[in-house]
Amino acid sequence: MANSFIVDLFISxxxxxxxxxxxxxxxQLGVICSLSIWTLSExxxxxxxxxxxxxxxxxxxxxxxxxxPEPTPILMAAPENFNPNLRxxxxxxxxxxxxxxxxxxxxxxxxxxxxxxxxxxxxxxxDNFGQTNFFLEPTVQFRLSNGNKIFFKTGFNFFEQxxxxxxxxxxxxxxxxxxxxxxxxxxxxxxxxxxxLPTAINLNAKVEAPISPPQVSSSGRLLSVVVLSGxxxxxxxxxxxxxxxxxxxxxxxxxxxxWQIDRDTSLFSSLRLGSYNDGNSEVxxxxxxxxxxxxxxxxANLFTWSYDRDLERTSGYFSPPDFLVYxxxxxxxxxxxxxxxxxxxxxxxxxxLKGEFDNANTYQTRCTVKLSPNIEADxxxxxxxxxxxxxxxxxxxxxxxxxxxxxxx
Numbered sequence: 001m002a003n004s005f006i007v008d009l010f011i012s013x014x015x016x017x018x019x020x021x022x023x024x025x026x027x028q029l030g031v032i033c034s035l036s037i038w039t040l041s042e043x044x045x046x047x048x049x050x051x052x053x054x055x056x057x058x059x060x061x062x063x064x065x066x067x068x069p070e071p072t073p074i075l076m077a078a079p080e081n082f083n084p085n086l087r088x089x090x091x092x093x094x095x096x097x098x099x100x101x102x103x104x105x106x107x108x109x110x111x112x113x114x115x116x117x118x119x120x121x122x123x124x125x126x127d128n129f130g131q132t133n134f135f136l137e138p139t140v141q142f143r144l145s146n147g148n149k150i151f152f153k154t155g156f157n158f159f160e161q162x163x164x165x166x167x168x169x170x171x172x173x174x175x176x177x178x179x180x181x182x183x184x185x186x187x188x189x190x191x192x193x194x195x196x197l198p199t200a201i202n203l204n205a206k207v208e209a210p211i212s213p214p215q216v217s218s219s220g221r222l223l224s225v226v227v228l229s230g231x232x233x234x235x236x237x238x239x240x241x242x243x244x245x246x247x248x249x250x251x252x253x254x255x256x257x258x259w260q261i262d263r264d265t266s267l268f269s270s271l272r273l274g275s276y277n278d279g280n281s282e283v284x285x286x287x288x289x290x291x292x293x294x295x296x297x298x299x300a301n302l303f304t305w306s307y308d309r310d311l312e313r314t315s316g317y318f319s320p321p322d323f324l325v326y327x328x329x330x331x332x333x334x335x336x337x338x339x340x341x342x343x344x345x346x347x348x349x350x351x352x353l354k355g356e357f358d359n360a361n362t363y364q365t366r367c368t369v370k371l372s373p374n375i376e377a378d379x380x381x382x383x384x385x386x387x388x389x390x391x392x393x394x395x396x397x398x399x400x401x402x403x404x405x406x407x408x409x
Contacts, residue, residue: 120405121136127388131240133159137155150175165196175188190202254273256268257269268288281308282307326360329346341370342366343366364382
């Protein structure tokens with residue numbers, strides 16, 4: 001029933017989104033080309049600077065196989081950011097590469113910047129209360145001659161909600177990545193352009209460092225490591241059309257801790273403090289303990305969220321004074337064919353809102369198709385009844401289609 005619902009709704013809006021997306025892609029092409037030319041001409045000026053990539057963590061904690069296939073637009077509703085029901089579990093950090101250190105000099109004819117990858121994120125969220133959020137965001141990443149990375153991100157986002165005029169958003173962002181010893185610095189800044197709202201600034205920064213040396217087996221598998229990071233982000237709160245219509249922005253900051261306890265057991269914990277331009281403030285935390293058994297895995301998740309004031313009726317965003325979600329997860333991930341890998345997961349647990357308990361369940365699937373040695377595509381679907389809005393006595397259900405196309409050069 002959930003699959004039929006999301007497919008029918010997606011097809012009914014296809015003609016609308018097609019025209020909007022085609023117009024957006026024309027804008028993106030011009031922006032990307034202009035920024036690419038600027039990068040190639042100015043890359044030498046970046047040679048001595050600290051650098052960062054918004055999507056990729058440091059070399060130590062870089063994703064093993066690919067970028068996270070579930071894009072997280074900056075400052076989306078917190079359940080999408082931290083709730084394990086709507087997110088894939090953290091993947092294992094990658095051991096340090098046994099490669100020679102990069103040289104600081106360049107030979108004649110060596111390009112100042114090399115196109116490294118292009119990945120395009122897709123997300124389509126709907127619920128049974130008439131809310132729709134659509135995200136399409138390509139990112140172009142370059143590697144500079146000194147090993148630094150720089151990226152350009154643009155896209156097309158669309159927000160629709162009952163009783164509110166729809167909002168269209170075109171994000172533009174530039175970011176870079178760099179290391180000082182074992183510390184990785186990341187930063188990005190840009191603007192969000194809207195069809196009928198004022199342009200807003202967005203930024204984020206991250207500092208990440210291992211606090212224990214990585215232990216690697218003779219086969220190259222990571223056995224243990226502890227990584228601590230500090231995070232800061234600011235921008236429009238892309239929760240829904242009403243929140244954007246009210247021009248709500250927020251600052252969020254806090255630490256993340258990743259601990260690879262042994263080769264099959266990991267712990268991830270995150271804390272965020274938020275401050276909103278309407279005077280509200282929040283505290284949210286998420287912890288996940290996971291154990292792998294071959295292709296299967298078990299995990300326990302805990303998410304808490306509280307606001308100083310409940311401003312959903314005035315500002316439009318879900319702002320519970322007391323929200324708790326805990327669940328257990330069982331998942332399977334494996335190769336179905338040499339070009340196809342899939343993951344199936346089910347979360348069963350409870351959620352508490354304003355002292356009242358209810359079931360909290362999520363069912364999720366994702367498949368990765370290897371189209372060529374340099375091209376991969378992800379497609380995922382999830383159904384969840386974990387709330388991201390006040391529904392009174394009515395049940396909540398949300399559907400998400402997600403995907404990512406990755407091209408490496």
